[in-house]
Amino acid sequence: MDLKNYIQERQALVEEALSSSINDGATPERLAESMTYSLKAGGKRLRPVLVVAGAEAVGGSAAQVLPAAVAMEMIHTFSLIHDDLPSMDDDDLRRGKPTNHKVYGEAMAILAGDGLLAEAFHVIADRSRFPDVTDAVIVDVLRDIAHATGPRGMTGGQVIDMESTGKKITPDELKRLHEHKTGRLITASVTAGARLAGANAEQISALNTYGEAIGLAFQIADDILDIEGDQEELGKDVGSDVEQGKNTYPALIGMEESKKRAQQLVNEAVNALQNFGDSAEPLREIARYVVTRKN
Amino acid sequence: MDLKNYIQERQALVEEALSSSINDGATPERLAESMTYSLKAGGKRLRPVLVVAGAEAVGGSAAQVLPAAVAMEMIHTFSLIHDDLPSMDDDDLRRGKPTNHKVYGEAMAILAGDGLLAEAFHVIADRSRFPDVTDAVIVDVLRDIAHATGPRGMTGGQVIDMESTGKKITPDELKRLHEHKTGRLITASVTAGARLAGANAEQISALNTYGEAIGLAFQIADDILDIEGDQEELGKDVGSDVEQGKNTYPALIGMEESKKRAQQLVNEAVNALQNFGDSAEPLREIARYVVTRKN
Numbered sequence: 001m002d003l004k005n006y007i008q009e010r011q012a013l014v015e016e017a018l019s020s021s022i023n024d025g026a027t028p029e030r031l032a033e034s035m036t037y038s039l040k041a042g043g044k045r046l047r048p049v050l051v052v053a054g055a056e057a058v059g060g061s062a063a064q065v066l067p068a069a070v071a072m073e074m075i076h077t078f079s080l081i082h083d084d085l086p087s088m089d090d091d092d093l094r095r096g097k098p099t100n101h102k103v104y105g106e107a108m109a110i111l112a113g114d115g116l117l118a119e120a121f122h123v124i125a126d127r128s129r130f131p132d133v134t135d136a137v138i139v140d141v142l143r144d145i146a147h148a149t150g151p152r153g154m155t156g157g158q159v160i161d162m163e164s165t166g167k168k169i170t171p172d173e174l175k176r177l178h179e180h181k182t183g184r185l186i187t188a189s190v191t192a193g194a195r196l197a198g199a200n201a202e203q204i205s206a207l208n209t210y211g212e213a214i215g216l217a218f219q220i221a222d223d224i225l226d227i228e229g230d231q232e233e234l235g236k237d238v239g240s241d242v243e244q245g246k247n248t249y250p251a252l253i254g255m256e257e258s259k260k261r262a263q264q265l266v267n268e269a270v271n272a273l274q275n276f277g278d279s280a281e282p283l284r285e286i287a288r289y290v291v292t293r294k295n
Numbered sequence: 296m297d298l299k300n301y302i303q304e305r306q307a308l309v310e311e312a313l314s315s316s317i318n319d320g321a322t323p324e325r326l327a328e329s330m331t332y333s334l335k336a337g338g339k340r341l342r343p344v345l346v347v348a349g350a351e352a353v354g355g356s357a358a359q360v361l362p363a364a365v366a367m368e369m370i371h372t373f374s375l376i377h378d379d380l381p382s383m384d385d386d387d388l389r390r391g392k393p394t395n396h397k398v399y400g401e402a403m404a405i406l407a408g409d410g411l412l413a414e415a416f417h418v419i420a421d422r423s424r425f426p427d428v429t430d431a432v433i434v435d436v437l438r439d440i441a442h443a444t445g446p447r448g449m450t451g452g453q454v455i456d457m458e459s460t461g462k463k464i465t466p467d468e469l470k471r472l473h474e475h476k477t478g479r480l481i482t483a484s485v486t487a488g489a490r491l492a493g494a495n496a497e498q499i500s501a502l503n504t505y506g507e508a509i510g511l512a513f514q515i516a517d518d519i520l521d522i523e524g525d526q527e528e529l530g531k532d533v534g535s536d537v538e539q540g541k542n543t544y545p546a547l548i549g550m551e552e553s554k555k556r557a558q559q560l561v562n563e564a565v566n567a568l569q570n571f572g573d574s575a576e577p578l579r580e581i582a583r584y585v586v587t588r589k590n
Contacts (some may be wrong), residue, residue, distance in 0.1 A: 031451055031454040035446065087402045114373075136430045143422075
């Protein structure tokens with residue numbers, strides 16, 4: 001299959017859905033602007049694409065799950081806005097554009113993040129967007145997402161990251177950090193799409209394994225790119241992890257071992273899908289892409 | 296009825312539930328500490344008491360809805376932590392204790408707020424906590440709460456507040472500010488309790504009217520207390536609104552008119568409950584208390 005084409009088509013659907021997701025007239029104008037600014041700032045759209053690919057893997061369609069794809073990008077964007085704040089990573093640029101607080105000020109950036117998080121739950125809890133989905137599935141999806149986002153997920157991961165920066169940690173601790181900070185939300189994206197498209201418990205279990213594996217592979221690949229990547233393709237300075245005192249896989253277990261580990265995780269992810277047919281081909285391709293990408 | 300006793304009993308139940316709500320071992324220790332610090336910092340517990348009273352008004356019990364009471368206090372606490380941040384109201388003290396960022400630093404305070412918001416949704420979406428409640432009701436409650444919290448609710452209200460501070464606005468604009476910033480979450484508290492206890496659509500509609508009325512009455516009373524209150528009973532400086540350039544009802548429509556308006560709203564709230572029996576007596580008493588309280 002042509003993954004590039006597949007991803008581009010899904011990204012286009014997501015972009016279109018994102019651009020109409022905030023401005024409903026009921027949100028104060030400047031807040032809507034600030035939320036939209038970061039939501040539309042680009043990026044790989046990995047999480048929404050995974051929502052769609054998760055749905056397709058179990059026989060569903062993009063149209064069925066597009067609002068959930070938007071919701072996952074809202075949560076991801078919320079986390080980026082708050083991570084960039086002066087008291088956190090203090091970043092002025094993201095994807096080559098000024099960060100939210102640089103444009104709208106710190107107070108508005110905090111509120112834009114808060115607003116995106118709450119709005120993501122509102123989108124999923126809006127039953128009219130998912131006419132063929134049972135309430136039980138909506139509750140399951142909301143629970144998974146809240147878990148992946150909160151203190152036992154992404155927010156907890158950000159704290160572990162803060163606390164371990166500049167300190168030497170073990171490979172197991174680094175794994176825990178990434179599982180929390182990015183792994184849970186990536187996994188919840190795949191399973192949300194699949195649940196909304198009618199996945200059974202066995203399929204969800206396999207997709208959990210898939211999501212955890214690609215989530216970690218994604219981070220290892222990130223660490224490798226930060227050393228071996230092409231500055232231009234990457235769109236950011238190489239070597240910034242070391243500079244910021246971040247723990248990375250190459251630093252902890254060596255470059256060769258890091259690459260081996262990333263490839264193992266991709267294999268694990270693909271193996272988890274052995275009972276899925278051709279409809280899971282995009283998920284398999286995404287797993288391979290996660291470690292071969294250049295940015 | 297003895298409202299003081301009623302509230303104290305419900306507050307005690309809420310305090311007990313709050314203290315065991317975070318530390319589950321799966322949350323990074325310092326984050327759990329920071330979240331718990333603000334969650335247990337006291338206060339009137341108006342929102343959780345309203346969840347319980349809302350349930351009781353339609354024949355339910357406190358035990359049935361206690362997790363939802365905790366969730367509403369988590370959301371309220373999230374908003375206080377973020378409101379107190381240096382880039383927002385820059386408050387060092389809340390209820391006589393150092394604010395979250397003063398104790399844990401700004402980054403952790405932002406994350407504690409984020410964590411409390413996500414965790415609130417997780418608590419409600421955890422079906423095992425509400426064994427007798429249908430999934431449809433859980434979805435309704437989650438949708439209401441997300442709406443009340445997000446850009447069309449509390450978060451939007453905070454933006455309106457920021458933008459109107461130091462500027463002269465109309466009484467209608469002030470009403471809109473308060474409806475967003477506090478009214479929606481107060482209303483969602485009453486209706487969440489009632490929904491989880493089996494309220495019908497007519498009851499929810501009446502409780503919406505009740506919640507909106509006491510929400511606004513609460514704010515007008517706050518504005519009045521800021522001028523006429525007793526510094527000691529209030530636990531904060533009187534006159535701080537004027538000092539901060541906040542728009543208040545007494546400033547916009549005069550003190551006498553403000554008191555009249557608050558009393559009208561209490562009457563509206565009580566009238567909305569005319570089809571409810573004795574079980575709604577706590578809600579009626581709370582409406583009266585909202586404007587007679589001393590702090």
